[in-house]
Amino acid sequence: MKSTDMNTADVKSTDAKSTDAKGTDVYFAESARAGHRPAAHPHGFVARFVRKPAAAVAAAYLLLVLLVTLSAGWIAPYGPDEQDLTAALEPPSGAHWLGTGELGRDVLSRLMHGGQVTLLGVLITLVVYLTLGVPAGMVAGYRGGWFDRLVLKSADLISAVPVIIVLLVVLSVFTNDESAAMAANGLLGAPLLARVVRSATLGVKEELYVRAAVASGIRDRVVIRRHVLPRVTGVILVQASVYGAYAVLLETGLGFLGLGTDEASWGSSIAEASKNIGTDPWLLIPSGFMIISFILALGLLSDGLRDTLAERYAPPADKPPSRRRSARRSLLTAPRTSVTTVAEPAEDVLLSVRGLTVALPVDGTPTEVVRDVSFDLRAGEVLGIVGETGCGKTVTATSVLGMLPAGGEITSGVIRFEGNDLAQADAASLRRVRGRRIGWISQDPIAGLDPSFTAGAQVAEAVRVHTGCTRKEAGQRALELLRMVRLPDPARVAASYPHQLSGGMAQRVGIAAALAGDPALVIADEPTTALDVTVQAEILDLLRELRRSGTAVVLITHDWGVLADLCDRAVVMYAGEVVEEAEVTALVTAPAHPYTAGLLGSDPHHAVPGEPLPAVEGSVPPPPEWPVGCHFQNRCPRVTDACREKPVVISRSAALQRSARCIRPVELIGEAVHD
Numbered sequence: 001m002k003s004t005d006m007n008t009a010d011v012k013s014t015d016a017k018s019t020d021a022k023g024t025d026v027y028f029a030e031s032a033r034a035g036h037r038p039a040a041h042p043h044g045f046v047a048r049f050v051r052k053p054a055a056a057v058a059a060a061y062l063l064l065v066l067l068v069t070l071s072a073g074w075i076a077p078y079g080p081d082e083q084d085l086t087a088a089l090e091p092p093s094g095a096h097w098l099g100t101g102e103l104g105r106d107v108l109s110r111l112m113h114g115g116q117v118t119l120l121g122v123l124i125t126l127v128v129y130l131t132l133g134v135p136a137g138m139v140a141g142y143r144g145g146w147f148d149r150l151v152l153k154s155a156d157l158i159s160a161v162p163v164i165i166v167l168l169v170v171l172s173v174f175t176n177d178e179s180a181a182m183a184a185n186g187l188l189g190a191p192l193l194a195r196v197v198r199s200a201t202l203g204v205k206e207e208l209y210v211r212a213a214v215a216s217g218i219r220d221r222v223v224i225r226r227h228v229l230p231r232v233t234g235v236i237l238v239q240a241s242v243y244g245a246y247a248v249l250l251e252t253g254l255g256f257l258g259l260g261t262d263e264a265s266w267g268s269s270i271a272e273a274s275k276n277i278g279t280d281p282w283l284l285i286p287s288g289f290m291i292i293s294f295i296l297a298l299g300l301l302s303d304g305l306r307d308t309l310a311e312r313y314a315p316p317a318d319k320p321p322s323r324r325r326s327a328r329r330s331l332l333t334a335p336r337t338s339v340t341t342v343a344e345p346a347e348d349v350l351l352s353v354r355g356l357t358v359a360l361p362v363d364g365t366p367t368e369v370v371r372d373v374s375f376d377l378r379a380g381e382v383l384g385i386v387g388e389t390g391c392g393k394t395v396t397a398t399s400v401l402g403m404l405p406a407g408g409e410i411t412s413g414v415i416r417f418e419g420n421d422l423a424q425a426d427a428a429s430l431r432r433v434r435g436r437r438i439g440w441i442s443q444d445p446i447a448g449l450d451p452s453f454t455a456g457a458q459v460a461e462a463v464r465v466h467t468g469c470t471r472k473e474a475g476q477r478a479l480e481l482l483r484m485v486r487l488p489d490p491a492r493v494a495a496s497y498p499h500q501l502s503g504g505m506a507q508r509v510g511i512a513a514a515l516a517g518d519p520a521l522v523i524a525d526e527p528t529t530a531l532d533v534t535v536q537a538e539i540l541d542l543l544r545e546l547r548r549s550g551t552a553v554v555l556i557t558h559d560w561g562v563l564a565d566l567c568d569r570a571v572v573m574y575a576g577e578v579v580e581e582a583e584v585t586a587l588v589t590a591p592a593h594p595y596t597a598g599l600l601g602s603d604p605h606h607a608v609p610g611e612p613l614p615a616v617e618g619s620v621p622p623p624p625e626w627p628v629g630c631h632f633q634n635r636c637p638r639v640t641d642a643c644r645e646k647p648v649v650i651s652r653s654a655a656l657q658r659s660a661r662c663i664r665p666v667e668l669i670g671e672a673v674h675d
Contacts, residue, residue: 048308055304058297065294069115078106080113080264089280098286101272107286110264115290117265118251121182125247126240128186129193134236136190137197138224142205144406151198154191163188167250171259178254178261185250193239200232207231208447215401215442216462216513217435220427226461230452234306241302245295252291266291349416350552351377351400351521356413356423358392358399361406362624368411369623370395370576374650375569379520382543382553384567384584386560386599390620392576393556394443397523399423400554401438402430418520436466439514441524443556445506449498455509456482456494459516466517481512485542504535511542522546523554528562540566560603564588572596575620575631578650582658592660594636630663638664 050056068075077097084104092099098107140151166188167181174180204210205228213223248266255267256274266287273283358370370392377383385393398404400415400422415422418437422430434440442448449458459478463469469477475494482490485508498506507527514522524543528536543553543566557563563570563584570587572580572595580593591597598616618635627633629644636643642663652659 045308048311049304052304052307054300055307058300058304061293061297062301065115065297066119068112069119072109072112072116076106076109076112078109080110081105082109089276089283091282099280099282101269101283102276107269107283110269111266111286111290114264114266114269117178117261117263118248118267121178121251121265122244122247124179124182125186125189125250126244128183129189129243130236130240132187132190133193134197137194138201138228138232140194141198141201142220142224142228148198151191151194155195158188158191161188167254168259171254176262178251178265181254182247182251185247189243189246193236193243196235196239197232200235201228204228204231208442208444209450211403212440212442212448212510212513213450214403215434215438215440216465217431217433217517218461218465219431227450230309234309237302237305237309241298244298248291248295248298348378349376350379350381350418351554352414352416353396353400354414354416356396356399356415357411358395358404358408359411360395360404360408360623362622365624366407366409367623368576370399373413373573373578375571375578375581377521377552377554379552380547380550381569382547382555382567384555384557384563384570385573386557386563386570387573388558388599388620390575390622391573393573394525396573397525397554397556400523401434401440402427435462435514435519436517437520439517439519439522441507441510441514441522441527443526443529445503445510446498446501448510449501449506451498453497454494455496455498455501455506459494459509459513462513462516477516478512481515482509484515485509485512486538487512502535503531504538507531507535507539508542511539515546519551521552521554523556525556526558527555528557528559536562560588560600572599575626576623577631577661578659579632579661580659582656586656586658592658593632593662594638595632598635630661640664 049059072080082105084100086104087096087100088102088104090096090100090104096106096108098111100106101110136147136151140148163185167184170181170184171177207227210223210227213227214220218226251265252267252270255261255265255269256271258271261268269287270284270291273287276283353376354374356370356373357368359366360369361367362369373392373396375383385396387393395404395408399410400417402422402425404410410423413423417433420429420433422433425433449455453461456475456478459481460471460474463474463477463481464471467474467477479490479494482493487493487505487508493501493505493509501509511527522543527543528539531539540562543555546553547566553566555562555567567584570582570584571578572587572593574595580587580591580596582592587596588600591600595616602613602615604613616635621627621631621634627644629642629646630636630639630648633639633643640663648661648663650659650661
């Protein structure tokens with residue numbers, strides 16, 4: 001987002017609360033210079049651009065053409081229509097550097113004056129083309145729904161319309177009004193641009209840093225403008241240059257046909273040259289060179305700008321889908337196989353999930369991927385969710401924030417947080433909760449940060465969204481948060497871009513951003529994955545401090561050591577279901593479900609030298625292949641025929657405060673009752 005002057009004393013909207021990124025970056029740079037050595041910044045935009053000779057030369061040439069065209073009235077040796085019949089069709093000379101036309105008009109002067117008409121037409125086309133096409137494409141790609149379908153249908157319709165016929169109709173209505181024709185040309189091209197921008201937006205929308213911005217509670221229009229637009233700018237530039245070149249050719253064609261303006265233009269110069277190509281072929285060279293060189297320079301410039309912008313971004317990281325939850329509940333009706341009724345939560349419960357079932361489209365068919373999940377979380381408590389990849393841990397967590405992948409839908413269940421059911425909440429209600437009451441720490445720390453802004457600017461953005469403070473106050477608070485997460489030299493880190501940070505530093509920046517709104521609950525999606533042991537211990541210390549401060553944490557992990565070290569209670573998930581829930585010590589020492597026992601037994605530390613590593617045989621079945629009975633039946637060493645007959649319900653032990661989804665939990669956890 002470009003730097004703007006803002007009235008910091010009167011912040012009235014969420015948009016106004018969004019950080020002025022460049023200004024914030026300057027603030028952090030000044031803070032770093034005050035007492036710290038700032039991180040080495042990459043070369044500025046201009047410095048990177050001039051390192052591309054072809055693009056730099058093209059830019060200089062286009063600037064020269066523009067300046068000469070705009071100043072034609074002062075520097076052109078003759079007027080555009082000044083005639084000298086005695087010097088008709090003369091070759092280049094001292095009096096006429098590029099020769100004369102059929103009426104003795106100076107070719108150079110007509111090209112200089114004619115550029116005003118042609119370039120004005122190109123400008124009109126591009127203004128209409130970009131003003132309509134870019135917003136439409138970005139909204140269609142980001143929001144989807146009926147508007148997305150409208151954009152696609154419009155693009156298909158326009159593709160079938162002969163543009164020249166439409167322009168001829170326009171010119172018949174607006175006689176000799178080339179501006180109207182060029183505006184109509186931009187209007188006809190806008191849906192095609194929107195379709196291209198939509199495709200680019202769909203890809204950027206899945207970036208983890210966009211997901212992190214949504215989880216922070218930032219409005220969609222701010223996310224689109226700040227985080228999506230910079231990444232699709234390269235595509236827009238290329239499309240603009242191509243359509244600008246097309247506009248030049250169109251204006252030339254109209255002038256050649258005598259359908260455009262009566263004034264001098266590059267098109268009329270081509271028309272005059274074609275009429276006299278037999279007697280004076282030279283006339284075609286100046287006008288043809290002008291048009292061809294302008295189009296080539298336009299393309300080289302756009303390529304250079306695109307490549308320069310792309311250099312700001314780090315290599316793409318692996319990322320999970322991150323599209324918003326669809327609002328079309330009626331399209332996602334998956335068959336249910338079991339529903340477990342559980343007791344109402346206690347009054348001191350902060351987050352209560354009851355009977356959560358989530359469906360996602362699998363091969364175009366709505367399919368349950370999480371089924372009948374229930375658990376409670378109190379303030380200051382850490383709840384771990386553990387299981388293999390594909391068990392539904394992340395889908396369960398993202399359901400709380402309403403950030404399911406595209407087409408995902410909560411088909412049943414309740415997610416009660418601070419008295420409100422988030423499963424039924426609208427987009428505005430979820431946005432008020434995200435970041436402000438529920439923080440999100442992503443799995444991939446680098447991909448969770450926008451590479452185009454400094455770390456401090458992104459933390460400050462979250463602070464301003466949730467507190468409404470001034471830019472300076474947000475910068476100060478961001479530095480406090482970076483100190484809070486134990487970052488050495490926070491001013492230097494704040495002035496650094498994501499690619500200049502290590503994984504541990506980036507993860508702590510992500511934690512700082514998650515704490516910007518002082519949330520009551522933090523959801524951490526495998527926050528220690530891919531970090532070394534030392535950094536992992538530091539991150540766990542931070543989460544432990546959050547617990548001591550009264551903040552509840554939901555920790556998604558594969559690591560039993562992390563689970564035992566940090567969590568109070570744990571939920572074990574397998575194939576979309578909760579198979580066991582218990583206090584961590586009891587879970588680790590006396591697992592009630594065979595799957596839990598298998599995971600604990602697969603610890604490499606239990607391996608015997610010279611023997612194969614212990615493991616749970618087989619793999620997690622995908623949702624379309626879930627068996628009718630127990631989902632673990634094909635891997636369970638204790639399976640019986642009863643396990644295959646019907647869905648297994650949760651067995652609970654009130655005395656032991658634990659539960660297991662198994663038909664034989666009595667021999668494992670003592671006396672149990674079936675709900």
